Amino acid sequence: MPDAPLDCLIIGAGPAGLTAATYLARFRRHLLLADAGASRARWIPASHNCPGFPFGVAGNELLARFRLQADAYGVPRAEARITRLQRHAEGFIASDGERHWQARTVILATGVVDRLPRLEGLEEAIAQGVVRLCAVCDAYEARDDMIGVLAPVEAAIDHAAFLRTFSRRVCALATDQDTPGRRWQERAAAAGVELWPAPVALTLAEGACEARFPDGRHLRLDTLYPVLGADAQSGLAAALGAELDGEGALVVDAHLQTTVPGLYAIGDVVSALNQISVAVGHAAIAATAVHRGLPPNYC
Ligand SMILES: Cc1cc2nc3c(=O)[nH]c(=O)nc-3n(C[C@H](O)[C@H](O)[C@H](O)COP(=O)(O)OP(=O)(O)OC[C@H]3O[C@@H](n4cnc5c(N)ncnc54)[C@H](O)[C@@H]3O)c2cc1C
Structure with missing residues (x-):
């Protein structure tokens, strides 16, 4: 396990997680983006309601652009499916079964899986x-x-x-x-x-x-x-006692914090409209709240 805990571990690299990562890297925070590589956006042949793309954009092209933007600020990424999230005196410990990461805060951006x-x-x-x-x-x-x-x-x-x-x-x-x-x-x-x-x-x-x-x-x-429903990937948070709605999506406050302090959730996994513009809006709010809530990182 690394000596210094991460300021924030972001789990999931779809539009929500990648946007949060870019914000937190620009806030000069120590972070890691862990992802299992199955964003729902990869299914999109062409999106025509995504702001800023008047002639449409394919989901994979959009994800590549989000990744490029995060890379420009040096966001470290790990290919990993996080299987366990536990509380710790200074925040959280996450594991993919082999590796462990300690983090002061966690943003869950794990999306949903369509039935x-x-x-x-x-x-x-x-x-x-x-x-x-x-x-x-x-x-x-x-x-x-x-x-x-x-x-x-x-x-x-x-x-x-x-x-x-x-x-x-x-x-x-x-x-x-x-x-x-x-x-x-x-x-x-x-x-x-x-x-x-x-x-x-x-x-x-x-x-x-x-x-x-x-x-x-x-x-x-x-x-x-x-229209057969979707399974919110909220299990990691549920295991910590976070409140879910009737559909299994995470309940959050105005800053996208779940009912577990320090654990935020953004994008489709949250009880809200499942849209790219909502996911990136959530990311901006949550990343800013995480930065403001952490000890200052004055230069
Ligand atoms: C066919 C189709 C068309 C769509 N068209 C549009 C459109 O035109 N406009 C629009 O606004 N929206 C559209 N959407 C919806 C849009 O794709 C989603 O709203 C958006 O992808 C949600 O982003 P997200 O980051 O919350 O989740 P996702 O993009 O699903 O990303 C979640 C990420 O988390 C990872 N993950 C999950 N669990 C773990 C774990 N335990 N450990 C590590 N990583 C994990 C997943 O592998 C994935 O990479 C469409 C969806 C589909 C399926």
């Missing part, structure tokens, strides 16, 4: 925009498409209704219903949404997704939005 449908060729379908995972991000790009939402009935109808802003043809595919009842049919009809039962198969072909149903009917969808 995805079983669908052969899924990655390619996401790259082509046939399968989309975030309506707030990219429903504009799916405007006037034949759109399907795959989810348990209530979520399917709600998300389909949100998508009616963008297309007249939106179908809710209710994963938990063999024969959706009248209550659900009426609710879907009120939003101008077609309600379908659970499909027996989903396949990809020629830039579309085909859903087949038990009675032999099928639907050709230009765009499919699975």
Whole structure:
């Protein structure tokens, strides 16, 4: 273990963690950025709502730029999946099972992992925009498409209704219903949404997704939005007793501090809108709060 504890250990190098690292390096703090290398942003074929990119930017290109910016200020990075975080008299001790790091504060920027449908060729379908995972991000790009939402009935109808802003043809595919009842049919009809039962198969072909149903009917969808939830990567904080919301995301205060003093959380892992602009905003607030809360580093 190094002699001097880190001022801050940042866990996760997506947009949130990389932005926090750049801020803290510019505050001349002693830090380390540990990352397991699976940012959700890597799935983004092209983001068109990311501020500062009027013609869109691919997720991997954006991550490369964030890394370049952190590198410019000498941010040390470790390829590591942190598996254990414990309290310590002077802060925290983190471990990846082999190495240990001692830190006065920790920023958790570990994101979420999407629950995805079983669908052969899924990655390619996401790259082509046939399968989309975030309506707030990219429903504009799916405007006037034949759109399907795959989810348990209530979520399917709600998300389909949100998508009616963008297309007249939106179908809710209710994963938990063999024969959706009248209550659900009426609710879907009120939003101008077609309600379908659970499909027996989903396949990809020629830039579309085909859903087949038990009675032999099928639907050709230009765009499919699975809304099956996501697992917040909040386990390290939960093990320290940090408060979670009903979805497993971390509850934080106005400075992005969790209910465990010295442990901050930013980006998708926090109970908030899962967006790049939110993640970098969280990072700016948390990094500044961490710097102000640490003993001064006067030169
Ligand atoms: C298909 C798709 C399209 C999207 N389009 C847009 C868009 O157009 N606009 C927009 O604003 N948002 C979009 N998003 C959402 C955006 O990608 C996320 O909001 C953003 O990536 C969140 O950043 P983050 O840093 O919080 O988490 P992430 O980017 O997910 O990064 C988390 C990092 O933490 C690491 N990690 C997790 N656990 C550990 C651990 N124990 N130890 C070490 N490292 C760990 C992970 O490996 C990962 O590298 C899209 C998402 C998807 C999937």
